[in-house]
Structure formats: structure tokens, C-alpha cells
Amino acid sequence: MHPTQELAIQLEDAFEKLRDLPDCLEPLDEDLDLKLRLAASLCRNAFMSFYKNDSHDLFHIAVIGGAGTGKSTIVNFLVGTEVADRNPQAGYTRHPIGYTASDHRPDKQFHNGRLGPLTLLTRPTAPNLDEDVCQIRDLSSAAADKDFLRNIVVWDCPDITTDLSRHYIQRVIEPVSLADLVVYAASDERYNDLIPSRFLALLLQAGKPTLCCLTKLAREDILTITTAFRNQVLAALPSNHLILNVAVLPFIPPTALADPTGAGNSYRQALLDCLRPWQQQAARHRQEAAQRALAFLHQVTQELHPRVESATSLLTDWEGLLRRPGENFRTGYLRHKLSDPVLAEHFDNAFVKLIALLDWPGHASVLNLPFKAIRYPWAWIKTLVVRTPQTIPRMEEQILRDLWHDWRNELLATLGQFSAENPFWRHLHQELNQPSVQSKLESQFSRCLKELASATDAETSRIAHAIHQDVANHPVLLNSLRSLKFGAEVATVATVLWVGGLGAETLLIFLLTPIIQEITEYFGKQYIEMHKKTAALRKQELVTNIVVDSLMGVLTSDAIKTVADLRRYTDSFRQITNTLPTFRALVEAEIRAAHTPVGHST
Ligand SMILES: Nc1nc2c(ncn2[C@@H]2O[C@H](COP(=O)(O)OP(=O)(O)OP(=O)(O)O)[C@@H](O)[C@H]2O)c(=O)[nH]1
Ligand SMILES: [Mg+2]
Secondary structure (H helix, E strand, O other), rough: OOHHHHHHHHHHHHHHHHOOOOOOOOOHHHHHHHHHHHHHHHHHOOOOOHHOOOOOOEEEEEEOOOOOOHHHHHHHHOOOOOOOOOOOOOOOOOOEEEEEOOOOHHHHOOOOOOOOOOOEEOOOOOOOOOOOOEEEEEEOOOOOOOOHHEEEEEOOOOOOOOHHHHHHHHHHHHHHOOOOOEEEEEOOOOOHHHHHHHHHHHHHHOOOEEEEEEEEEEEHHHHHHHHHHHHHHHHHHOOHHHEEEEEEEEEOOHHOOOOOOOOHHHHHHHHHHHHHHHOOOOOHHHHHHHHHHHHHHHHHHHHHHHHHHHHHHHHHHHHHHHHHHHHHHHHHHHHHHHHOOHHHHHHHHHHHHHHOOOOOOHHHHHHHHHHHHHHHHHHHHHHHOOOOOOOEEEOOHHHHHHHHHHHHHHHHHHHHOOOOHHHHHHHHHHHHHHHHHHHHHHHHHHEEEEEHHHHHHHHHHHHHHHHOOOOHHHHHHHHHHHHHHHHHHHHHHHHHHHOOOHHHHHHHHHHHHHHHHHHHHHHHHHHHHHHHHHHHHHHHHHHHHHHHHHHHHHOOOOOHHHHHHHHHHHHHHHHHHHHHHHHHHHHHHHHOOOOOOOOOOO
């Protein structure tokens, strides 16, 4: 596939997606919806001739207008024979029908994605078939003006009159996007109808060269109505310089209506005369229209920008909203973690091992015995006096589960408060309250717990183990500490005996020696507490990485439909802003490179 075509398809897809608004956003107004439809359709239809290098590429004329304005009649006068069904029932033609007499099969042009949503019918079918279809009729064996139709397809389109025509507006938008020239029909009675006039304004904004055609005018009204149409309708339109001319079809007698090249030939020639300037420069018009269509795509993107920005900021707000309870989860966890009995047990064991290290090992351990004996009475009294506080053991899992539920409840409460502000918060609140979503989050939470358990068990015991291992691995430090403690104990005993001799004062030994032990244990405890805090912080990090981030990940991911919808919307827009400049540059390069035959004539 040609790279430009790939980009065109991406853009088309992104514009379509921007129409498909998520429920959590304010609906598009009709005007913007039409612009998006047109933008997507232009991407499908308007640029292909610049990258397909198809020498049999045909020019397209789309005849549009209000119901019963005479579109099918104009088509008959253009092609030179009565092939399009004229019908007094307004709104009769319900899908586009293209007429041509090209030597090359025009339906082949539709194999590559043109007129995208419309199915090409393979057999002639009545024009009032009210479905998303289109037809191409080959007039090469009919009594049509084959010279005119050699490289032109004339499209008879459904009407654009009322809100009722909304459901088939796409059947007008497709041929119009494809068209190199739009013929806009307006009848004597209703030449300034609001909806068709608005549609005309939109086409001009999109850069389509247009020929207006006033129909069924009584001879005496021609001047008045033409002037009124120019002043009341055309003058108010933006880009009205793209209106090539205003053709007039006076009220045609029935005999002439049925015979466009015979009795009706004078009407036909007048109409063709208005077309001729465009026809002579059709290729140049096509190039200029493509450039204007590119500008239109850019303009639509600009118009969407504020909406998309507010959608993006809703997503950012949502992440911010999650962060605060997430932070409470982390600090709450740290608080619980420091009094966690499992962690305490790890470090209590480490403490016992650390203190034991300060005794002499091996044969020298006999040196410890007298001091152990001296300390025994104090140690015994201590077990009676100092009671270890009974912590109520709470399972780690329960702590985390409670914290998670607090987090979730706070979120729901906040979303509930915001619900009135914006449909996004309301949808999010409703979705997070759904049992299926809650169970999705619960099972994600359980998965996190398992992962956390295996990741942290090893981590805590590693840190606790490392405490006494570190000291044991530094023999100089260890022996210095042992000597210091032992020296202090010996010095205490010696001093008491030397100063007081054997007597009642000797009992002081049983008081002072345990004090040295208490001081040693005090410093040992501080050392352990330091590491305990490190372990708790490390675990907090793991909780953050494994539980908090993962739950935040789920809550901000596409698993939550409201978030996914909004993100798809902003992503589609980003796709356009990323792709459009390159696409524009490529198409403009193709336009510059395109061969423009001077005075190209059909
Ligand atoms: N006598 C006469 N009848 C006309 C003229 N122009 C259109 N009509 C009639 O007006 C009716 C509507 O004309 P169409 O050409 O079918 O109009 P349309 O815009 O294609 O209508 P829809 O497809 O229904 O939207 C038909 O009955 C035509 O015969 C005209 O100049 N003279
Ligand atoms: Mg019709």
C-alpha cells in the first residue's frame, strides 16, 4: 500500500473514532459531528488521485440539494438522457447513483476504499432503496452524452432537507467528498432553506468548488430570485468565492424534461455553459480543492482541541485523585509494618544472635560463665518485672486488605461528590460500584498479595540475617567489642573487690555487671531498630511497587471502561495531530509533482 494511503486510512479511522464519543463526554453538537464525518470521508475520497497514479481516474460531479429541488432532473440534463428517476414525491432518491460512460470500468475505482461505508450494488436498483448503498450505471450504450461522460461520473444524491434526512446524510457526504465539483440545487420556493444552506456552507469550508443551480424558476421571477439567492444565501457564506457560478434552470415544460438533448437542449446547453470553465481546468481545480481539504482537516482538528484538552485533563485529574488515597495506603502500611509481629520476630531473633556474638566463642567461652552466673539473679528478676507487651497479631494480608478497602472507599466517596460536576466522574463512580468491576479489582489485589508475599519474605529475612552476619564478618570489630565488654565486666568486678574487699559491698557486683549487659543490649537494640526501619521501608517500597502501583495501574488502565473510552478518544486525536502534518506534506508533494495538463478538457 502506498505510504500516503496508509496515513489517509489512519486519519480516516481517527476522525471516525472522534465521532464515536464515549458516554462520559458531553455529546457533539450537530455541526461538529458533520465536520468530523466530512473530514473522515475526505480522507477516504479526496486525495486518492494523488497517490494512486491511476491514469483512468475519473472526475466526479455530485448533485445535491433539498428534497424535490430537481437534483435528478439536473442529472438527466447533465448526462443528456433521462436516466435518473424524477419523482414528485420529495425525498425519493435515497442513495447515490453515479452515471458515466467511461471506457474503463468505473466500479473498479471503488475497490480501494472510496465511498467507504456505502456498499456498491452490482445490479441497477430503484433509487428509493433506503440503505447505505450506492450504484454506478454505465451509460456507454445509452443515448447519453458520451463525450461529456467519458471521464466524468455524475452523482445523483439523496436530499439534505430536514432532520429526517439525518439518517442518510452519510450517503450525501461520501459522493460530495469524492466530488471535484458540487452542483447545489435550490428551487424557486425554498432557495434559502436553513439546513441545505448550512450544508453548502460546510462544503465551502471544506474547499469544494460549487456550482449553484436554481431550478423551476418562472421566467418573470428569474432576476428577483437569483438576486435574492445571491444576497440572502451566498453573501452570508464563508469562502463563497468557491461558488463558480449560479446557473438558472427556468421551469421546464414536461416535453423538454423528458428529452434533454432534444426539446430540452437549450436548457441543457445553458447548464453546460456554466460548467465549462470548471471542466476546462478540472485537474487544476482538483489540486486546489485537495489543498483546501487539507486545510479543512487541520481546522477541524483545531476546533476539537479544547474538547480533547478537557478530556486529557480529566484523565490527569483521575490519576491525581488516585494518588492521595494511594499515599495514605503507603503511610498506613509503614505504621502497621513497624509493629508487625512477623517483622518483630525476625528482628528479635537477630537481636539475640547479635548479643550472643559478644560472648567469647569456642574454648574461651568458659570466660563467659562467671559473668553469666553473676548476671543470673538480675536476669531472673527482670523476667518477673519486665513483661513483653502482648501485641494482637494481625495478619499482614488483613492489614493490607483493610488499607486497600479504605483506599477504595475514599475513592468512591470522592467520585460520588464529583458526580454532579461532570459525566466522566458519574460514569466512573457507577462503574467502580459495579460488582463485576469490584471483583476484578479484588482479584487483582489478591494477585498482588501473592506476589508481594514471595518478594518480601526473602527480603526481610535477608536484612535481619545480614545484621549479625555483618558483625560476624568483621572479626577485628567483633573482637574489639567483645574485649570492651569483657574488659568492662572484669574491671567492675576487680574494682568492687579492691575497694570493698569481701563483704557486704561485694553484692554490688550483682548490680553493676548486669548494668554493663543492659548498656550493651541498649546499643544492640538501637542497631537492630535501625535495620528494622530499613526493612520496613524496603518493604514499603515493595508494597508501593507491587500493590499500590499495580492497583493504580488497573484503575487507570483500559480495564476500566470509562477510562478506556476517554483514552481512546484522546489517543485518536493524538493520532491525528501526529499524522496530519506528514500526510499534508506528502499530499502536497504529490500535488506539486502531479502533471497538470494546461487547458485540460473533457
Ligand atoms: N415541469 C417541471 N417539473 C420539474 C422541473 N424540475 C423538476 N420537476 C419535477 O419536480 C419533481 C422533483 O424533481 P426531481 O428531479 O425528482 O427532484 P429531486 O431533487 O431529485 O427530488 P428527491 O430525489 O425526491 O429529493 C419531479 O416530479 C420533477 O419532474 C421543471 O423544471 N419542470
Ligand atoms: Mg432525486
